[in-house]
Amino acid sequence: MKLDKDLKDRIDKYFEIVSAIDLYNILTQKYKFKSINEATVTYGLYLSEERTDSSFLCDVESYTYLDIKQELEVVKVKNVEDSVMNTHIMHDNECSIPFAA
Amino acid sequence: MHVFLIFIYMIVKFDGFHGTDNDNVDSILQDGFKISSGDKDWLGDGCYFFVEGINKNPCEQAVQWAILNAWDKINRKNKYVTYAVLHSNITVDDSKFLDLTNADGVEILDYIQKLCREKLATIGKRIHFIDGYLINFARTEKIIDIEVTKGNVYIKLNIEDRIHNLSRRINNCTICSVYLPSNNIGKNIKLVKKGNVEYEIG
Structure with a gap:
Protein backbone atom coordinates (compact mmCIF):
# COMPACT_ATOMS: atom_id res chain seq x y z
CA MET A 1 0.00 0.00 0.00
CA LYS A 34 -7.95 10.78 24.85
CA SER A 35 -8.42 14.48 24.50
CA ILE A 36 -5.53 16.65 25.55
CA ASN A 37 -6.77 18.94 28.28
CA GLU A 38 -5.38 22.28 27.41
CA ALA A 39 -6.46 25.59 28.75
CA THR A 40 -6.04 28.34 26.24
CA VAL A 41 -6.88 31.62 27.86
CA THR A 42 -7.83 34.47 25.63
CA TYR A 43 -7.90 37.92 27.16
CA GLY A 44 -8.11 40.14 24.17
CA LEU A 45 -5.05 38.52 22.71
CA TYR A 46 -3.42 35.21 23.42
CA LEU A 47 -2.08 35.14 26.96
CA SER A 48 -0.95 31.70 27.93
CA GLU A 49 -1.37 28.04 27.32
CA GLU A 50 -1.10 25.62 30.18
CA ARG A 51 -0.86 21.91 29.58
CA THR A 52 -2.67 20.19 32.40
CA ASP A 53 -1.40 16.65 31.75
CA SER A 54 1.68 15.82 33.73
CA SER A 55 4.78 15.01 31.75
CA PHE A 56 4.86 11.72 33.63
CA LEU A 57 1.46 10.74 32.28
CA CYS A 58 2.47 11.71 28.76
CA ASP A 59 5.61 9.60 29.01
CA VAL A 60 3.68 6.66 30.36
CA GLU A 61 1.15 6.85 27.56
CA SER A 62 3.79 7.15 24.87
CA TYR A 63 6.13 4.50 26.05
CA THR A 64 4.05 2.25 28.20
CA TYR A 65 5.20 -1.30 27.92
CA LEU A 66 3.16 -3.48 25.69
CA ASP A 67 2.09 -6.62 27.43
CA ILE A 68 0.71 -5.68 30.79
CA LYS A 69 -1.92 -3.01 30.85
CA GLN A 70 -1.19 -0.27 33.30
CA GLU A 71 -3.96 1.12 35.40
CA LEU A 72 -3.56 4.74 36.31
CA GLU A 73 -5.67 6.37 38.92
CA VAL A 74 -7.05 9.55 37.47
CA VAL A 75 -8.28 12.29 39.70
CA LYS A 76 -11.13 14.09 38.06
CA VAL A 77 -10.87 17.83 38.16
CA LYS A 78 -13.22 20.49 37.04
CA ASN A 79 -12.76 21.15 33.36
CA VAL A 80 -10.84 24.33 32.83
CA GLU A 81 -13.03 25.21 29.87
CA ASP A 82 -15.97 25.51 32.27
CA SER A 83 -14.04 28.10 34.21
CA VAL A 84 -13.17 30.03 31.09
CA MET A 85 -16.83 30.36 30.26
CA ASN A 86 -17.63 31.52 33.78
CA THR A 87 -17.56 35.32 33.69
CA HIS A 88 -17.52 35.52 37.49
CA ILE A 89 -13.99 34.21 37.65
CA MET A 90 -11.41 36.98 37.58
CA HIS A 91 -8.16 36.34 35.77
CA ASP A 92 -4.91 37.85 36.93
CA ASN A 93 -3.06 38.90 33.80
CA GLU A 94 0.32 38.61 35.49
CA CYS A 95 -0.23 35.14 36.81
CA SER A 96 1.04 32.22 34.75
CA ILE A 97 -1.57 30.01 36.35
CA PRO A 98 -4.75 31.99 35.81
CA PHE A 99 -7.03 29.50 37.53
CA ALA A 100 -5.06 29.13 40.72
CA ALA A 101 -7.57 31.26 42.57
CA MET B 1 -11.71 -2.19 -31.19
CA HIS B 2 -11.65 -3.87 -27.80
CA VAL B 3 -9.73 -2.51 -24.94
CA PHE B 4 -8.72 -4.92 -22.25
CA LEU B 5 -7.85 -3.61 -18.88
CA ILE B 6 -5.55 -5.87 -16.99
CA PHE B 7 -5.25 -5.35 -13.29
CA ILE B 8 -2.23 -6.88 -11.69
CA TYR B 9 -2.64 -7.56 -8.03
CA MET B 10 0.47 -8.21 -6.07
CA ILE B 11 0.01 -10.74 -3.34
CA VAL B 12 2.16 -10.50 -0.25
CA LYS B 13 2.92 -13.74 1.58
CA PHE B 14 4.69 -14.41 4.84
CA ASP B 15 4.85 -16.92 7.67
CA GLY B 16 3.20 -16.02 10.95
CA PHE B 17 3.65 -17.61 14.37
CA HIS B 18 1.00 -17.31 17.04
CA GLY B 19 1.70 -18.30 20.65
CA THR B 20 -1.21 -19.35 22.82
CA ASP B 21 -2.61 -21.63 25.51
CA ASN B 22 -2.57 -25.21 24.23
CA ASP B 23 -6.22 -25.52 25.23
CA ASN B 24 -7.09 -23.08 22.44
CA VAL B 25 -5.47 -25.11 19.71
CA ASP B 26 -8.35 -27.43 18.83
CA SER B 27 -10.86 -24.62 18.44
CA ILE B 28 -8.41 -22.56 16.35
CA LEU B 29 -7.63 -25.51 14.07
CA GLN B 30 -11.32 -26.22 13.66
CA ASP B 31 -12.86 -22.74 13.51
CA GLY B 32 -9.90 -20.51 12.69
CA PHE B 33 -8.53 -17.53 14.59
CA LYS B 34 -10.68 -14.96 16.28
CA ILE B 35 -9.54 -11.38 16.47
CA SER B 36 -8.84 -9.68 19.77
CA SER B 37 -9.43 -6.03 20.50
CA GLY B 38 -8.03 -3.41 22.77
CA ASP B 39 -4.37 -3.56 21.89
CA LYS B 40 -3.99 0.16 21.65
CA ASP B 41 -0.21 0.07 21.78
CA TRP B 42 0.23 -2.50 19.07
CA LEU B 43 -1.41 -2.50 15.68
CA GLY B 44 -5.04 -2.22 16.67
CA ASP B 45 -7.66 -4.94 16.73
CA GLY B 46 -6.80 -8.21 15.07
CA CYS B 47 -5.20 -11.60 15.41
CA TYR B 48 -1.48 -11.21 16.12
CA PHE B 49 1.50 -13.09 14.73
CA PHE B 50 5.24 -12.86 15.09
CA VAL B 51 6.75 -12.63 11.62
CA GLU B 52 10.21 -12.41 10.16
CA GLY B 53 11.63 -8.93 10.07
CA ILE B 54 14.01 -7.32 12.51
CA ASN B 55 13.88 -10.58 14.44
CA LYS B 56 15.51 -13.70 13.03
CA ASN B 57 13.39 -16.31 14.76
CA PRO B 58 9.72 -15.35 15.05
CA CYS B 59 8.76 -18.90 16.05
CA GLU B 60 11.01 -18.73 19.11
CA GLN B 61 9.61 -15.31 19.97
CA ALA B 62 6.10 -16.76 19.84
CA VAL B 63 7.25 -19.47 22.25
CA GLN B 64 8.70 -16.92 24.66
CA TRP B 65 5.58 -14.80 24.46
CA ALA B 66 3.30 -17.79 25.09
CA ILE B 67 5.38 -18.85 28.11
CA LEU B 68 5.48 -15.39 29.68
CA ASN B 69 1.89 -14.64 28.82
CA ALA B 70 0.80 -17.61 30.92
CA TRP B 71 1.58 -15.67 34.07
CA ASP B 72 -1.42 -14.12 35.80
CA LYS B 73 0.09 -11.33 37.86
CA ILE B 74 -3.08 -10.73 39.86
CA ASN B 75 -3.58 -14.32 41.00
CA ARG B 76 0.18 -14.93 40.94
CA LYS B 77 0.02 -18.21 39.11
CA ASN B 78 0.10 -19.45 35.54
CA LYS B 79 -3.17 -19.39 33.66
CA TYR B 80 -2.11 -22.43 31.68
CA VAL B 81 0.57 -25.07 31.98
CA THR B 82 1.00 -26.03 28.34
CA TYR B 83 1.72 -23.55 25.59
CA ALA B 84 1.47 -24.00 21.84
CA VAL B 85 2.70 -22.17 18.77
CA LEU B 86 0.68 -22.25 15.59
CA HIS B 87 2.07 -21.49 12.15
CA SER B 88 0.02 -19.86 9.41
CA ASN B 89 0.71 -18.74 5.87
CA ILE B 90 -0.61 -15.22 5.70
CA THR B 91 -1.52 -13.86 2.29
CA VAL B 92 -2.82 -10.41 1.50
CA ASP B 93 -3.30 -8.22 -1.50
CA ASP B 94 -0.67 -5.51 -1.45
CA SER B 95 -3.35 -2.83 -1.77
CA LYS B 96 -4.81 -3.99 1.56
CA PHE B 97 -1.51 -4.43 3.36
CA LEU B 98 -0.34 -1.62 5.61
CA ASP B 99 3.37 -2.20 6.09
CA LEU B 100 4.59 0.05 8.87
CA THR B 101 8.09 -1.39 8.67
CA ASN B 102 8.76 0.74 5.61
CA ALA B 103 8.46 4.39 4.67
CA ASP B 104 5.43 3.91 2.41
CA GLY B 105 3.26 2.57 5.22
CA VAL B 106 4.40 5.12 7.76
CA GLU B 107 3.70 7.90 5.28
CA ILE B 108 0.06 6.80 5.03
CA LEU B 109 -0.47 6.72 8.79
CA ASP B 110 1.33 10.05 9.20
CA TYR B 111 -0.86 11.61 6.53
CA ILE B 112 -4.07 10.47 8.24
CA GLN B 113 -2.80 11.76 11.57
CA LYS B 114 -1.89 15.09 9.98
CA LEU B 115 -5.38 15.55 8.54
CA CYS B 116 -6.95 14.60 11.87
CA ARG B 117 -4.79 17.09 13.70
CA GLU B 118 -5.50 19.88 11.23
CA LYS B 119 -9.24 19.25 11.30
CA LEU B 120 -9.40 19.15 15.09
CA ALA B 121 -7.32 22.32 15.31
CA THR B 122 -10.15 24.21 13.61
CA ILE B 123 -12.26 23.68 16.75
CA GLY B 124 -9.36 24.03 19.18
CA LYS B 125 -9.19 20.32 20.04
CA ARG B 126 -6.20 18.04 20.37
CA ILE B 127 -5.94 14.35 21.12
CA HIS B 128 -3.27 11.85 22.06
CA PHE B 129 -2.54 9.87 18.91
CA ILE B 130 -1.99 6.19 19.56
CA ASP B 131 -0.97 3.81 16.78
CA GLY B 132 -3.51 1.08 17.46
CA TYR B 133 -6.41 3.49 17.75
CA LEU B 134 -5.38 5.33 14.60
CA ILE B 135 -5.21 2.09 12.64
CA ASN B 136 -8.61 1.00 14.00
CA PHE B 137 -10.03 4.38 13.02
CA ALA B 138 -8.59 4.31 9.48
CA ARG B 139 -9.74 0.74 8.90
CA THR B 140 -13.19 0.81 10.49
CA GLU B 141 -14.17 4.16 9.00
CA LYS B 142 -13.03 2.76 5.63
CA ILE B 143 -10.64 5.63 5.06
CA ILE B 144 -8.29 2.99 3.69
CA ASP B 145 -8.76 -0.75 3.10
CA ILE B 146 -6.63 -2.65 5.57
CA GLU B 147 -6.71 -6.41 6.03
CA VAL B 148 -3.21 -6.91 7.43
CA THR B 149 -0.86 -4.52 9.21
CA LYS B 150 2.79 -5.20 9.92
CA GLY B 151 5.00 -3.23 12.26
CA ASN B 152 8.06 -3.30 14.50
CA VAL B 153 7.48 -3.09 18.24
CA TYR B 154 9.26 -3.76 21.49
CA ILE B 155 7.80 -6.69 23.42
CA LYS B 156 9.07 -7.92 26.75
CA LEU B 157 10.23 -11.43 26.01
CA ASN B 158 12.26 -12.09 29.13
CA ILE B 159 11.28 -12.36 32.76
CA GLU B 160 13.48 -9.54 34.04
CA ASP B 161 11.83 -7.01 31.76
CA ARG B 162 8.42 -8.02 33.03
CA ILE B 163 9.30 -8.22 36.69
CA HIS B 164 11.00 -4.84 36.70
CA ASN B 165 8.75 -3.31 34.05
CA LEU B 166 11.66 -2.47 31.79
CA SER B 167 11.16 -1.34 28.24
CA ARG B 168 13.66 -0.45 25.58
CA ARG B 169 12.83 1.98 22.85
CA ILE B 170 14.63 -0.07 20.24
CA ASN B 171 12.17 -2.52 18.74
CA ASN B 172 12.90 -6.23 18.97
CA CYS B 173 9.97 -7.85 17.17
CA THR B 174 8.17 -7.64 13.87
CA ILE B 175 4.54 -8.53 14.29
CA CYS B 176 1.48 -8.43 12.12
CA SER B 177 -2.18 -8.06 12.85
CA VAL B 178 -4.76 -9.81 10.70
CA TYR B 179 -8.25 -8.35 10.81
CA LEU B 180 -9.96 -10.86 8.57
CA PRO B 181 -8.41 -14.23 9.43
CA SER B 182 -10.88 -16.06 7.19
CA ASN B 183 -9.66 -14.03 4.17
CA ASN B 184 -5.95 -13.98 4.86
CA ILE B 185 -5.32 -17.26 6.67
CA GLY B 186 -8.26 -19.57 6.18
CA LYS B 187 -7.75 -23.08 7.50
CA ASN B 188 -4.08 -23.12 6.71
CA ILE B 189 -2.92 -23.49 10.30
CA LYS B 190 -0.41 -25.96 11.76
CA LEU B 191 0.71 -26.73 15.26
CA VAL B 192 4.51 -26.37 15.21
CA LYS B 193 5.49 -26.28 18.83
CA LYS B 194 4.11 -27.31 22.17
CA GLY B 195 5.60 -27.47 25.66
CA ASN B 196 5.28 -26.84 29.36
CA VAL B 197 5.39 -23.35 30.71
CA GLU B 198 8.81 -23.37 32.29
CA TYR B 199 8.91 -20.15 34.19
CA GLU B 200 7.05 -18.89 37.18
CA ILE B 201 7.25 -15.23 37.93
CA GLY B 202 6.90 -14.71 41.58
Missing part, protein backbone atom coordinates in the same frame (compact mmCIF):
# COMPACT_ATOMS: atom_id res chain seq x y z
CA LYS A 2 1.40 3.36 -1.03
CA LEU A 3 0.16 6.89 -0.67
CA ASP A 4 -0.44 7.32 -4.39
CA LYS A 5 -2.85 9.84 -5.88
CA ASP A 6 -5.90 7.57 -5.64
CA LEU A 7 -5.33 6.74 -2.00
CA LYS A 8 -4.53 10.33 -1.14
CA ASP A 9 -7.73 11.51 -2.84
CA ARG A 10 -9.73 8.90 -0.94
CA ILE A 11 -8.28 10.00 2.39
CA ASP A 12 -8.76 13.67 1.53
CA LYS A 13 -12.39 13.02 0.62
CA TYR A 14 -13.15 11.55 4.05
CA PHE A 15 -11.74 14.56 5.81
CA GLU A 16 -13.54 16.97 3.50
CA ILE A 17 -16.88 15.38 4.27
CA VAL A 18 -16.60 14.87 8.00
CA SER A 19 -17.09 17.92 10.19
CA ALA A 20 -14.50 18.76 12.83
CA ILE A 21 -16.96 18.18 15.67
CA ASP A 22 -18.09 14.85 14.26
CA LEU A 23 -14.48 13.82 13.80
CA TYR A 24 -13.67 14.75 17.39
CA ASN A 25 -16.65 12.77 18.68
CA ILE A 26 -15.78 9.76 16.52
CA LEU A 27 -12.17 9.76 17.66
CA THR A 28 -12.84 10.23 21.35
CA GLN A 29 -16.06 8.25 21.79
CA LYS A 30 -15.86 5.45 19.25
CA TYR A 31 -12.10 4.93 19.17
CA LYS A 32 -11.24 5.99 22.74
CA PHE A 33 -8.63 8.59 21.86
Whole structure:
Protein backbone atom coordinates (compact mmCIF):
# COMPACT_ATOMS: atom_id res chain seq x y z
CA MET A 1 0.00 0.00 0.00
CA LYS A 2 1.40 3.36 -1.03
CA LEU A 3 0.16 6.89 -0.67
CA ASP A 4 -0.44 7.32 -4.39
CA LYS A 5 -2.85 9.84 -5.88
CA ASP A 6 -5.90 7.57 -5.64
CA LEU A 7 -5.33 6.74 -2.00
CA LYS A 8 -4.53 10.33 -1.14
CA ASP A 9 -7.73 11.51 -2.84
CA ARG A 10 -9.73 8.90 -0.94
CA ILE A 11 -8.28 10.00 2.39
CA ASP A 12 -8.76 13.67 1.53
CA LYS A 13 -12.39 13.02 0.62
CA TYR A 14 -13.15 11.55 4.05
CA PHE A 15 -11.74 14.56 5.81
CA GLU A 16 -13.54 16.97 3.50
CA ILE A 17 -16.88 15.38 4.27
CA VAL A 18 -16.60 14.87 8.00
CA SER A 19 -17.09 17.92 10.19
CA ALA A 20 -14.50 18.76 12.83
CA ILE A 21 -16.96 18.18 15.67
CA ASP A 22 -18.09 14.85 14.26
CA LEU A 23 -14.48 13.82 13.80
CA TYR A 24 -13.67 14.75 17.39
CA ASN A 25 -16.65 12.77 18.68
CA ILE A 26 -15.78 9.76 16.52
CA LEU A 27 -12.17 9.76 17.66
CA THR A 28 -12.84 10.23 21.35
CA GLN A 29 -16.06 8.25 21.79
CA LYS A 30 -15.86 5.45 19.25
CA TYR A 31 -12.10 4.93 19.17
CA LYS A 32 -11.24 5.99 22.74
CA PHE A 33 -8.63 8.59 21.86
CA LYS A 34 -7.95 10.78 24.85
CA SER A 35 -8.42 14.48 24.50
CA ILE A 36 -5.53 16.65 25.55
CA ASN A 37 -6.77 18.94 28.28
CA GLU A 38 -5.38 22.28 27.41
CA ALA A 39 -6.46 25.59 28.75
CA THR A 40 -6.04 28.34 26.24
CA VAL A 41 -6.88 31.62 27.86
CA THR A 42 -7.83 34.47 25.63
CA TYR A 43 -7.90 37.92 27.16
CA GLY A 44 -8.11 40.14 24.17
CA LEU A 45 -5.05 38.52 22.71
CA TYR A 46 -3.42 35.21 23.42
CA LEU A 47 -2.08 35.14 26.96
CA SER A 48 -0.95 31.70 27.93
CA GLU A 49 -1.37 28.04 27.32
CA GLU A 50 -1.10 25.62 30.18
CA ARG A 51 -0.86 21.91 29.58
CA THR A 52 -2.67 20.19 32.40
CA ASP A 53 -1.40 16.65 31.75
CA SER A 54 1.68 15.82 33.73
CA SER A 55 4.78 15.01 31.75
CA PHE A 56 4.86 11.72 33.63
CA LEU A 57 1.46 10.74 32.28
CA CYS A 58 2.47 11.71 28.76
CA ASP A 59 5.61 9.60 29.01
CA VAL A 60 3.68 6.66 30.36
CA GLU A 61 1.15 6.85 27.56
CA SER A 62 3.79 7.15 24.87
CA TYR A 63 6.13 4.50 26.05
CA THR A 64 4.05 2.25 28.20
CA TYR A 65 5.20 -1.30 27.92
CA LEU A 66 3.16 -3.48 25.69
CA ASP A 67 2.09 -6.62 27.43
CA ILE A 68 0.71 -5.68 30.79
CA LYS A 69 -1.92 -3.01 30.85
CA GLN A 70 -1.19 -0.27 33.30
CA GLU A 71 -3.96 1.12 35.40
CA LEU A 72 -3.56 4.74 36.31
CA GLU A 73 -5.67 6.37 38.92
CA VAL A 74 -7.05 9.55 37.47
CA VAL A 75 -8.28 12.29 39.70
CA LYS A 76 -11.13 14.09 38.06
CA VAL A 77 -10.87 17.83 38.16
CA LYS A 78 -13.22 20.49 37.04
CA ASN A 79 -12.76 21.15 33.36
CA VAL A 80 -10.84 24.33 32.83
CA GLU A 81 -13.03 25.21 29.87
CA ASP A 82 -15.97 25.51 32.27
CA SER A 83 -14.04 28.10 34.21
CA VAL A 84 -13.17 30.03 31.09
CA MET A 85 -16.83 30.36 30.26
CA ASN A 86 -17.63 31.52 33.78
CA THR A 87 -17.56 35.32 33.69
CA HIS A 88 -17.52 35.52 37.49
CA ILE A 89 -13.99 34.21 37.65
CA MET A 90 -11.41 36.98 37.58
CA HIS A 91 -8.16 36.34 35.77
CA ASP A 92 -4.91 37.85 36.93
CA ASN A 93 -3.06 38.90 33.80
CA GLU A 94 0.32 38.61 35.49
CA CYS A 95 -0.23 35.14 36.81
CA SER A 96 1.04 32.22 34.75
CA ILE A 97 -1.57 30.01 36.35
CA PRO A 98 -4.75 31.99 35.81
CA PHE A 99 -7.03 29.50 37.53
CA ALA A 100 -5.06 29.13 40.72
CA ALA A 101 -7.57 31.26 42.57
CA MET B 1 -11.71 -2.19 -31.19
CA HIS B 2 -11.65 -3.87 -27.80
CA VAL B 3 -9.73 -2.51 -24.94
CA PHE B 4 -8.72 -4.92 -22.25
CA LEU B 5 -7.85 -3.61 -18.88
CA ILE B 6 -5.55 -5.87 -16.99
CA PHE B 7 -5.25 -5.35 -13.29
CA ILE B 8 -2.23 -6.88 -11.69
CA TYR B 9 -2.64 -7.56 -8.03
CA MET B 10 0.47 -8.21 -6.07
CA ILE B 11 0.01 -10.74 -3.34
CA VAL B 12 2.16 -10.50 -0.25
CA LYS B 13 2.92 -13.74 1.58
CA PHE B 14 4.69 -14.41 4.84
CA ASP B 15 4.85 -16.92 7.67
CA GLY B 16 3.20 -16.02 10.95
CA PHE B 17 3.65 -17.61 14.37
CA HIS B 18 1.00 -17.31 17.04
CA GLY B 19 1.70 -18.30 20.65
CA THR B 20 -1.21 -19.35 22.82
CA ASP B 21 -2.61 -21.63 25.51
CA ASN B 22 -2.57 -25.21 24.23
CA ASP B 23 -6.22 -25.52 25.23
CA ASN B 24 -7.09 -23.08 22.44
CA VAL B 25 -5.47 -25.11 19.71
CA ASP B 26 -8.35 -27.43 18.83
CA SER B 27 -10.86 -24.62 18.44
CA ILE B 28 -8.41 -22.56 16.35
CA LEU B 29 -7.63 -25.51 14.07
CA GLN B 30 -11.32 -26.22 13.66
CA ASP B 31 -12.86 -22.74 13.51
CA GLY B 32 -9.90 -20.51 12.69
CA PHE B 33 -8.53 -17.53 14.59
CA LYS B 34 -10.68 -14.96 16.28
CA ILE B 35 -9.54 -11.38 16.47
CA SER B 36 -8.84 -9.68 19.77
CA SER B 37 -9.43 -6.03 20.50
CA GLY B 38 -8.03 -3.41 22.77
CA ASP B 39 -4.37 -3.56 21.89
CA LYS B 40 -3.99 0.16 21.65
CA ASP B 41 -0.21 0.07 21.78
CA TRP B 42 0.23 -2.50 19.07
CA LEU B 43 -1.41 -2.50 15.68
CA GLY B 44 -5.04 -2.22 16.67
CA ASP B 45 -7.66 -4.94 16.73
CA GLY B 46 -6.80 -8.21 15.07
CA CYS B 47 -5.20 -11.60 15.41
CA TYR B 48 -1.48 -11.21 16.12
CA PHE B 49 1.50 -13.09 14.73
CA PHE B 50 5.24 -12.86 15.09
CA VAL B 51 6.75 -12.63 11.62
CA GLU B 52 10.21 -12.41 10.16
CA GLY B 53 11.63 -8.93 10.07
CA ILE B 54 14.01 -7.32 12.51
CA ASN B 55 13.88 -10.58 14.44
CA LYS B 56 15.51 -13.70 13.03
CA ASN B 57 13.39 -16.31 14.76
CA PRO B 58 9.72 -15.35 15.05
CA CYS B 59 8.76 -18.90 16.05
CA GLU B 60 11.01 -18.73 19.11
CA GLN B 61 9.61 -15.31 19.97
CA ALA B 62 6.10 -16.76 19.84
CA VAL B 63 7.25 -19.47 22.25
CA GLN B 64 8.70 -16.92 24.66
CA TRP B 65 5.58 -14.80 24.46
CA ALA B 66 3.30 -17.79 25.09
CA ILE B 67 5.38 -18.85 28.11
CA LEU B 68 5.48 -15.39 29.68
CA ASN B 69 1.89 -14.64 28.82
CA ALA B 70 0.80 -17.61 30.92
CA TRP B 71 1.58 -15.67 34.07
CA ASP B 72 -1.42 -14.12 35.80
CA LYS B 73 0.09 -11.33 37.86
CA ILE B 74 -3.08 -10.73 39.86
CA ASN B 75 -3.58 -14.32 41.00
CA ARG B 76 0.18 -14.93 40.94
CA LYS B 77 0.02 -18.21 39.11
CA ASN B 78 0.10 -19.45 35.54
CA LYS B 79 -3.17 -19.39 33.66
CA TYR B 80 -2.11 -22.43 31.68
CA VAL B 81 0.57 -25.07 31.98
CA THR B 82 1.00 -26.03 28.34
CA TYR B 83 1.72 -23.55 25.59
CA ALA B 84 1.47 -24.00 21.84
CA VAL B 85 2.70 -22.17 18.77
CA LEU B 86 0.68 -22.25 15.59
CA HIS B 87 2.07 -21.49 12.15
CA SER B 88 0.02 -19.86 9.41
CA ASN B 89 0.71 -18.74 5.87
CA ILE B 90 -0.61 -15.22 5.70
CA THR B 91 -1.52 -13.86 2.29
CA VAL B 92 -2.82 -10.41 1.50
CA ASP B 93 -3.30 -8.22 -1.50
CA ASP B 94 -0.67 -5.51 -1.45
CA SER B 95 -3.35 -2.83 -1.77
CA LYS B 96 -4.81 -3.99 1.56
CA PHE B 97 -1.51 -4.43 3.36
CA LEU B 98 -0.34 -1.62 5.61
CA ASP B 99 3.37 -2.20 6.09
CA LEU B 100 4.59 0.05 8.87
CA THR B 101 8.09 -1.39 8.67
CA ASN B 102 8.76 0.74 5.61
CA ALA B 103 8.46 4.39 4.67
CA ASP B 104 5.43 3.91 2.41
CA GLY B 105 3.26 2.57 5.22
CA VAL B 106 4.40 5.12 7.76
CA GLU B 107 3.70 7.90 5.28
CA ILE B 108 0.06 6.80 5.03
CA LEU B 109 -0.47 6.72 8.79
CA ASP B 110 1.33 10.05 9.20
CA TYR B 111 -0.86 11.61 6.53
CA ILE B 112 -4.07 10.47 8.24
CA GLN B 113 -2.80 11.76 11.57
CA LYS B 114 -1.89 15.09 9.98
CA LEU B 115 -5.38 15.55 8.54
CA CYS B 116 -6.95 14.60 11.87
CA ARG B 117 -4.79 17.09 13.70
CA GLU B 118 -5.50 19.88 11.23
CA LYS B 119 -9.24 19.25 11.30
CA LEU B 120 -9.40 19.15 15.09
CA ALA B 121 -7.32 22.32 15.31
CA THR B 122 -10.15 24.21 13.61
CA ILE B 123 -12.26 23.68 16.75
CA GLY B 124 -9.36 24.03 19.18
CA LYS B 125 -9.19 20.32 20.04
CA ARG B 126 -6.20 18.04 20.37
CA ILE B 127 -5.94 14.35 21.12
CA HIS B 128 -3.27 11.85 22.06
CA PHE B 129 -2.54 9.87 18.91
CA ILE B 130 -1.99 6.19 19.56
CA ASP B 131 -0.97 3.81 16.78
CA GLY B 132 -3.51 1.08 17.46
CA TYR B 133 -6.41 3.49 17.75
CA LEU B 134 -5.38 5.33 14.60
CA ILE B 135 -5.21 2.09 12.64
CA ASN B 136 -8.61 1.00 14.00
CA PHE B 137 -10.03 4.38 13.02
CA ALA B 138 -8.59 4.31 9.48
CA ARG B 139 -9.74 0.74 8.90
CA THR B 140 -13.19 0.81 10.49
CA GLU B 141 -14.17 4.16 9.00
CA LYS B 142 -13.03 2.76 5.63
CA ILE B 143 -10.64 5.63 5.06
CA ILE B 144 -8.29 2.99 3.69
CA ASP B 145 -8.76 -0.75 3.10
CA ILE B 146 -6.63 -2.65 5.57
CA GLU B 147 -6.71 -6.41 6.03
CA VAL B 148 -3.21 -6.91 7.43
CA THR B 149 -0.86 -4.52 9.21
CA LYS B 150 2.79 -5.20 9.92
CA GLY B 151 5.00 -3.23 12.26
CA ASN B 152 8.06 -3.30 14.50
CA VAL B 153 7.48 -3.09 18.24
CA TYR B 154 9.26 -3.76 21.49
CA ILE B 155 7.80 -6.69 23.42
CA LYS B 156 9.07 -7.92 26.75
CA LEU B 157 10.23 -11.43 26.01
CA ASN B 158 12.26 -12.09 29.13
CA ILE B 159 11.28 -12.36 32.76
CA GLU B 160 13.48 -9.54 34.04
CA ASP B 161 11.83 -7.01 31.76
CA ARG B 162 8.42 -8.02 33.03
CA ILE B 163 9.30 -8.22 36.69
CA HIS B 164 11.00 -4.84 36.70
CA ASN B 165 8.75 -3.31 34.05
CA LEU B 166 11.66 -2.47 31.79
CA SER B 167 11.16 -1.34 28.24
CA ARG B 168 13.66 -0.45 25.58
CA ARG B 169 12.83 1.98 22.85
CA ILE B 170 14.63 -0.07 20.24
CA ASN B 171 12.17 -2.52 18.74
CA ASN B 172 12.90 -6.23 18.97
CA CYS B 173 9.97 -7.85 17.17
CA THR B 174 8.17 -7.64 13.87
CA ILE B 175 4.54 -8.53 14.29
CA CYS B 176 1.48 -8.43 12.12
CA SER B 177 -2.18 -8.06 12.85
CA VAL B 178 -4.76 -9.81 10.70
CA TYR B 179 -8.25 -8.35 10.81
CA LEU B 180 -9.96 -10.86 8.57
CA PRO B 181 -8.41 -14.23 9.43
CA SER B 182 -10.88 -16.06 7.19
CA ASN B 183 -9.66 -14.03 4.17
CA ASN B 184 -5.95 -13.98 4.86
CA ILE B 185 -5.32 -17.26 6.67
CA GLY B 186 -8.26 -19.57 6.18
CA LYS B 187 -7.75 -23.08 7.50
CA ASN B 188 -4.08 -23.12 6.71
CA ILE B 189 -2.92 -23.49 10.30
CA LYS B 190 -0.41 -25.96 11.76
CA LEU B 191 0.71 -26.73 15.26
CA VAL B 192 4.51 -26.37 15.21
CA LYS B 193 5.49 -26.28 18.83
CA LYS B 194 4.11 -27.31 22.17
CA GLY B 195 5.60 -27.47 25.66
CA ASN B 196 5.28 -26.84 29.36
CA VAL B 197 5.39 -23.35 30.71
CA GLU B 198 8.81 -23.37 32.29
CA TYR B 199 8.91 -20.15 34.19
CA GLU B 200 7.05 -18.89 37.18
CA ILE B 201 7.25 -15.23 37.93
CA GLY B 202 6.90 -14.71 41.58
